[in-house]
Amino acid sequence: MLEILQLTASGFGALLNVTSLVLILIGVCVGILGGAIPGISPSMAVALLLPMTYTMTPTQGIVMLMGIYIGANYGGSITAVAINTPGTPSAAVTAFDGYPLAKAGRGGEAMGISLWASTFGGLISIFILMFASVPLAKVALKFWPSEYFALCVMGLSTVATLGGKEWEKSLVAVLFGLLLNMIGIDPVLGVKRYTFGINALYDGVAMVPVLIGLFALGEVFANLESYDGKQRKFERPEYHFPRPSYYWKLKVPILRAGIVGCLIGVFPGAGGTIASFLSYDVEKRFSKHPEQFGHGAPEGVVAAEASNSGSVGGAMVPLLALGIPGSSTAAVLIGALMIHNLTPGPNLFTDEPDLVYALFASMFIANLFMFIVGQVGSRLWVRVSDIPKTILYPLIFAFSILGSYSVKKSMADVIACLVFGVIGWLMKKYHYPAAPVVLGVVLGRLMELNFSQALMVGGPASFYTRPLTLILFAITLAAIAYPIISERRAAKKKDAPETGAESAKEE
Numbered sequence: 001m002l003e004i005l006q007l008t009a010s011g012f013g014a015l016l017n018v019t020s021l022v023l024i025l026i027g028v029c030v031g032i033l034g035g036a037i038p039g040i041s042p043s044m045a046v047a048l049l050l051p052m053t054y055t056m057t058p059t060q061g062i063v064m065l066m067g068i069y070i071g072a073n074y075g076g077s078i079t080a081v082a083i084n085t086p087g088t089p090s091a092a093v094t095a096f097d098g099y100p101l102a103k104a105g106r107g108g109e110a111m112g113i114s115l116w117a118s119t120f121g122g123l124i125s126i127f128i129l130m131f132a133s134v135p136l137a138k139v140a141l142k143f144w145p146s147e148y149f150a151l152c153v154m155g156l157s158t159v160a161t162l163g164g165k166e167w168e169k170s171l172v173a174v175l176f177g178l179l180l181n182m183i184g185i186d187p188v189l190g191v192k193r194y195t196f197g198i199n200a201l202y203d204g205v206a207m208v209p210v211l212i213g214l215f216a217l218g219e220v221f222a223n224l225e226s227y228d229g230k231q232r233k234f235e236r237p238e239y240h241f242p243r244p245s246y247y248w249k250l251k252v253p254i255l256r257a258g259i260v261g262c263l264i265g266v267f268p269g270a271g272g273t274i275a276s277f278l279s280y281d282v283e284k285r286f287s288k289h290p291e292q293f294g295h296g297a298p299e300g301v302v303a304a305e306a307s308n309s310g311s312v313g314g315a316m317v318p319l320l321a322l323g324i325p326g327s328s329t330a331a332v333l334i335g336a337l338m339i340h341n342l343t344p345g346p347n348l349f350t351d352e353p354d355l356v357y358a359l360f361a362s363m364f365i366a367n368l369f370m371f372i373v374g375q376v377g378s379r380l381w382v383r384v385s386d387i388p389k390t391i392l393y394p395l396i397f398a399f400s401i402l403g404s405y406s407v408k409k410s411m412a413d414v415i416a417c418l419v420f421g422v423i424g425w426l427m428k429k430y431h432y433p434a435a436p437v438v439l440g441v442v443l444g445r446l447m448e449l450n451f452s453q454a455l456m457v458g459g460p461a462s463f464y465t466r467p468l469t470l471i472l473f474a475i476t477l478a479a480i481a482y483p484i485i486s487e488r489r490a491a492k493k494k495d496a497p498e499t500g501a502e503s504a505k506e507e
Contacts, residue, residue, distance in 0.1 A: 010357060011361035014354060014361070020362075024067040024362055024365050027064040027065065028369045028373060031045055031068035034075060035075020035077075035091075042073055042088060042329045043329040045069075049068060050339075053339070053340075059355055065332075070366040071370055072088065072329075073118070073308055074119075075088070076088030076089075080095040081101070081102050081111055082107065082111075084216065085396060085400065086211060089273045090276045094304040096280070096294050096304070096435060097294065098114060100294070101296040108242075109242055109246075111374075112241050113250065116371075117309070118374075119309070119374075121308070122310065122313065122367045122370075124255060124258030126367070128314070129313040132317070133317050143267060145454040146454040150469045151267065154476045154479065155278055155442075156476075177436060177441045177442075178444045181205075181441065181448065184203055187445065187452070188456075200410065201412075205441070206408065209413045210437070212403055213400070213419065213420025214421075215424065216399075217420070218425045218428055219396075223389070250298060253302045253303060256283065257283060257305075257310065258306045258307065260275065260282055261307030261314065262310040262311065264278060264311060265312065266315075266317045274442060275307045280293075280300060280304055281479070313363065320344060400421070401417065404416070
């Protein structure tokens, strides 16, 4: 441990110069901006600036890209809170409670929670990364396709709490999301499915247009339906930003979500979106007031943002220890290392320890810069909701179309965004939650691929002979059964006093 601290101190020493600090700051600012723009994912933001690192030293190039990665993961929450338009897929979970808080005039509180949770969730994951990189990576490597399938099923169990009392509607929504993954080319057999002769559907339904359509356009269409053009009186709301003591009350949810996010981020392919959904479900189960989730619960914003940022450190574990990317952004970072003739893996710790620990130090500095930039800018960003609806709705519509088009420069994605906008509006109209659809889309392809691989590798026995697979299935069953049992116990306790009172009256 002492050696790790000494190497980390030397890493900080290597970055304490104007050039490195400015590059990290630029990376964080660009990342926040990219994350806030719908359609620009963290991986895309890192890839766009990758060519700039060609002329830099390996350390300077990597720390700038790391700043972009960290900033982009937080940036998605800005538009999610302000206008219910998640800038990144994982920020969709932030919108569940962040946007209701903003609508209730607590936008400053939501922005502050998002920033503090993102910062400290990221710091928690860095500590885990520093001291547990190699052991955690070895655990992740032991996961077979059957374990990944079980992990996805465990992710789907969050539907039991996302839907609350109307779990039937949540089940319909998540099945719809899973069915969307059936469109396109079969990942194993390579045959066309439900493309109806439309070439644009060969690659399936893109995630970003679905996300933007369901949340952003769905909200716009729902508001336009009830919009009264005569109501033109505009009052400037007051935004109150909590004091630091307020965030101290959320320390346990931040710590819990940061750890969950980091652990999920370690598994290649899981990423921040799955981490956010699972952490949100965990936090709702621990909460004393689970009924507030989805209606403006601060813990909901904490769970989404702390786990999302925590997944960054988790994704770096297999990258640095084994050379395996834990996320799509980490895959781009592997390309950046190879450009500078560096091979990620166990040898990187022995051959280039200065670079590795400078990377750890840059993550600390990037989180600090993100906190400062976010603290200064949040008072400006939250004012988005001050814009009159006659201006705001056309702007959201324009950004939604632009964000959908920018992913693959395809008009098919724009059409998909509009279609899912209408679907999102209908779901709001008939009180179907949109979150399970996103969950189904995120997990569907991963589930199908790992299910097929598990059958090819070990047959059906893979699902009941591997201990880790059985443990994950058991956790899933417990997660589904717990709310049902709790609800029945609560109903019995409620009925018991009433029965006693009736007996007393008869006597």
